[in-house]
Amino acid sequence: MFGVSGAFLYVPAVALPPMWFEKYRGLATSVAVAGTGVGGVWQSFATRAMIENVGREWALRISGLVLIGVCSVTSPLLRTRMKPTKREKIIDFSVLRGIKFPLLFFTTLLGGGAYYIPIYNFPSYSVIVLGKTQSWGANMSAIVNGSSIVGRVAMGYLGDKIGPLNALWLATAGTCLSVLVLWLPFKAVGPYLASVILFGFFSGAIVSLVPVSAASLFGVKRLPSIMGLIMLAYAIGGLVSSPPAGAMLDKFGHGTDFSSLIIYAGVLATAAVATQSVLRVVISRQLFKKA
Numbered sequence: 110m111f112g113v114s115g116a117f118l119y120v121p122a123v124a125l126p127p128m129w130f131e132k133y134r135g136l137a138t139s140v141a142v143a144g145t146g147v148g149g150v151w152q153s154f155a156t157r158a159m160i161e162n163v164g165r166e167w168a169l170r171i172s173g174l175v176l177i178g179v180c181s182v183t184s185p186l187l188r189t190r191m192k193p194t195k196r197e198k199i200i201d202f203s204v205l206r207g208i209k210f211p212l213l214f215f216t217t218l219l220g221g222g223a224y225y226i227p228i229y230n231f232p233s234y235s236v237i238v239l240g241k242t243q244s245w246g247a248n249m250s251a252i253v254n255g256s257s258i259v260g261r262v263a264m265g266y267l268g269d270k271i272g273p274l275n276a277l278w279l280a281t282a283g284t285c286l287s288v289l290v291l292w293l294p295f296k297a298v299g300p301y302l303a304s305v306i307l308f309g310f311f312s313g314a315i316v317s318l319v320p321v322s323a324a325s326l327f328g329v330k331r332l333p334s335i336m337g338l339i340m341l342a343y344a345i346g347g348l349v350s351s352p353p354a355g356a357m358l359d360k361f362g363h364g365t366d367f368s369s370l371i372i373y374a375g376v377l378a379t380a381a382v383a384t385q386s387v388l389r390v391v392i393s394r395q396l397f398k399k400a
Contacts, residue, residue: 118180121187122187123138123316124320124332126141127320127324129190132269133266133269134273134321135266135269135318135321136262137265138265138317138320138321139261139264139265139266139314139318139321141317142261142313142317143258143262143317147254147258149257150255153248156168157244157247202338204327204331204338208391209326209327209388210327210335212385213322213339214342216277216281216381216385217319217339219346219380219384220284220315220319220346221342221343221346221347221350222347222374223285223288223312223375224316225351226354226370226373227253228250228253228312229351231246231305232249232250234301235249237365237367238365238367239297239301252302252305253306253308254309256306256307256308256309256310256313257312258313260309260310260311261313264280264313264314264317264318265318265321268314272398273325274385274388274392276314277315277322278385278386280314281385283310283311284308284315285375287308287311287312288304288308288378289371289372289378291303291304291307292304292371316343320336323336323339350373354374355370357369357370357373
């Protein structure tokens with residue numbers, strides 16, 4: 110129920126902003142999606158405090174009541190700029206005929222997979238490997254969400270200047286480097302914190318710039334019917350990332366060595382960079398052209 114309901118909330122919130130903006134489409138969409146980072150920051154602290162003071166059950170009830178209150182007020186305010194025609198398809202499968210959408214689909218799938226693994230494992234890594242407290246691990250969730258707010262807005266603004274596909278490539282490359290260069294080789298607090306901050310900064314743009322890139326490639330009018338397929342890519346990315354990563358941690362790392370898990374996240378991010386590079390060349394071989 111949570112997954113289905115969350116999809117009904119999230120997809121319109123991501124799909125609608127690109128319709129209302131042209132010059133600052135990337136920035137507007139990134140500001141909207143940055144709301145997930147804002148929620149992640151306060152919820153990390155609030156949930157821990159609620160569990161400690163009123164217990165897990167009431168922590169869940171209060172969180173649910175907050176969702177009902179906020180979304181009941183904001184959801185009716187959402188408006189679409191373009192009314193769908195009666196002949197318009199709910200999901201536009203015609204985009205699968207060309208090479209551009211499959212490349213964007215797999216970019217989203219692989220990038221989404223690389224996004225989920227560190228998000229779910231940063232807190233436990235700080236406790237198991239670095240020997241920190243549970244509250245310190247929870248703070249990592251707040252830090253990664255806080256840096257993602259800045260990163261999404263900054264990369265969205267950059268996308269308006271150099272093109273959303275170019276900005277998306279930079280964001281995915283930055284995500285890859287934060288995992289493989291900073292998180293994997295070191296087991297010290299300094300590089301780990303740098304990895305958390307940079308990962309949050311760059312990885313958040315993977316979520317915010319994909320709808321803008323889709324609007325740029327296929328037009329704003331087709332975006333609503335394409336967003337379902339794009340969200341499917343995120344869902345598949347979650348399925349092929351977190352469960353196998355957890356199995357790797359148990360089988361190869363015996364619950365304490367995160368190396369195989371980190372390498373897997375880095376491989377997914379590297380593959381996402383590769384598919385984006387192919388897509389960028391398909392769009393234009395002029396690498397410095399706005400796209």
